[in-house]
Amino acid sequence: MPLTAQHAAAGVLDATVDPLGEGTPWEAIHRARPRAPLTCRECGHGLHAKLSPKGLRFFAHDRAAPTCSLVGETMAHRLLKLQLASAIRDAGWYAELEVAGEGWRADVLATSPDGTRRMAWEAQLAQITVDELRERTARMEASGVPVCWVTDHDRPWIGAVPAIQISQPTEPSQAAATDAEVVDGTSVFRERWCPRRRCENDGGAPGPCPGHGWWGPVVPAVGLGVLVAGVLAGMVRTHQVVPGRSVTFLPLPAPIVWTTRPHVIAERGQLDAGERRREYDELADAERERHLAAIAAKLARQQALTPPAVELVRREARGYVGVRDAAPEWAMGVPLFVHDMPQGVISPVVSRISAEVLERLRGLTLFVATETERRALARACGSEQRIVLFEVEIPDQPRPPGVTYRRAGRVR
Template sequence: MPLTAQHAQAGVLDATVDPLGEGTSWETIHRARPRAPLTCRECGHGLHPKLSPKGLRFFAHDRAAPTCSLVGETMAHRLLKLQLASAIREAGWYAELEVAGDGWRADVLATSPDGARRMAWEAQLAQITVDELRQRTSRMQASEVPVCWVTDDDRPWIGAVPAIQITVPAEPGPADAQIVNGAAVFRESWCPRRRCENDGGAPGPCPGHGWWGPVPEAVNLETFVAGVLAGTIRIHQVAVRKYLRLPTAARTVWTTRQHVITERAQMEASARRRERDELAAAEHERHLAAIAAKLARQQALTPPAVDLVGREARGYVGVRDATPEWAMGVPLFVHDMPQGVISPVVSRVSAEVLARFRGLTLFVATEAERRALARACEPAQRIVLFEVEVPAQPRPPAVTYGRAGRVR
């Protein structure tokens, strides 16, 4: 039983808002004589407005209705759609119910105030296979419409597609529905710097012993929807399966950027630990010396590089941590767009890294470093040499694992 209907003169009517559409009120169509000219947007059959025993407004198909996906909707399904629409509107977005797209139909379609972004919210209370949900998700994504599937039961597809499980209150109210599955946080666990207690007291950097676990405090549906639409809560593929300590072994979770960064920090720490363990003692010492020299150059190059990028890009420059995707160079961002990389490691410049370097400015501290980097890069690559005073030892790191990249 749908919550929207097509009116012959007024267009689409939405039973969840006032007026329903084009100045039409519920009173002018409910039990009106002559009856309002209403049809189903899905099958085209006649509809008539009804009220549930608890006062929920909806539209019911007239007798002899054809096969229609909206006919079999339960009251729980309609209530959940109403909750989703209410949460979307509370977040400042537009909510349209039962919107058809290219090979898909959204229970509730959220549209940003500027019309630039859309997102589907699906009330999925009935049984369905993982493969079918993945296909439906792919069809929506092909239309640039991400989706979140919402259920009130423990389903095997939670974690396989963008989905959440909620508790459903007896009365409508998005603030009362709580997220109980599908959202996660990364719980940090680090040993003291000089030894790794969880690895037999082995010396060297701790690889990290954190894991993905449930959100410790209940999050209501309204807060969750607002966070997803604002971009502060996002879908994430857990990088390493052994990090999972969730009700499901699937790897798709809703989380915040902070926890993605924390997971990435542990992955990088684990990679550094593996590299260290594989090196012989002499090679390890040489490696540490090279890293120290690289950090010292990067630290010395950061102020002039930030100044140049800031003047050329005309914006605030964010200095982020060195990672393998930037050949262990320090990336500089303006408005979340990469602009330059400070002193990348030549031996780590792969074809993938070269593609990422295109259009960026690379910064070096010596002529030898410039020549070596130029040989590894494409002819058009811009490389800027700054003659800076490089300290013998780098300063201690300015950030700890799990925090956002360094910003100056």
């Protein structure tokens, strides 16, 4: 049952305002004799003015009405359209009901005072699929008319399209748009950061905190009139939430929410922090990979150098050569012993040569596999240090540690 009608002489009449249009009062058409010439703007069938038991004014189709989308609207639907129109007018915009567009019809069409902007507000109380709403939303947006779908039920499409769910007061009045509260569809971003360098919510891992905020409901709920005014003023807008990345959404909100700019900025700050954390972790991983690669390369050099180094020590010291594990006291080089006396070290790590280690290496022979390694050790140990370079074939992959070799009188 529509809230507007086409008058043969006065044009469009709107039952939600006084006068209804072109100076026409309600009394001029309600139970008027002769009957007012009213027709439906949707189907063209005759209409007559009526009052609900609670005083809500509307128009009803005459008997034998054809199929019309406005036939069968419930009182709740009409009340919600009235509430939306009242909220729009309270916000200083013009509100027109049941306006037809290019392939769409708006329950309430809001138009800015300067006429440059329009927005549809749809009372959607009946069941409808997400795909249908997306299609209707796209048709309106193609005409430059954004839309907000309004319901008083928990619907699966809230968040799939720009929409809100409201809670009606127990005894709603005809003009009490502010009595309804928005209980779903709006959201705020709640920031949370770790106060220390180590991220408390990431197992105490070092590095910048990626943030642990989430989108949550607006508490306390705002009134329908407040939301409508905020949306029309541009202060409240739809925001596409992208789950994942570094932001934790607890609880996970709908992908499309109505929110304000500060909350979008807060989310962006946390997402940027998440990017910085990922960059930090990627650098840490890369550094870890380089470290592991350096260890593998050192192990491969030491394994390739062991046979010729053992042979040289055996000849010069004339005894069995013991090969011990690489250790910090030998700058992570492999020490060679004869009769429990150190004779040489295979490929020690230059950066691990401290003053104490340097003193321990004096008088020993150091074995290297590259000229670069020899020059680095010579700078670290001094010109008196004996360094032997063997040109050996270094394998791409070192053998697992713990392998026993029996060659040139060497035992392990």
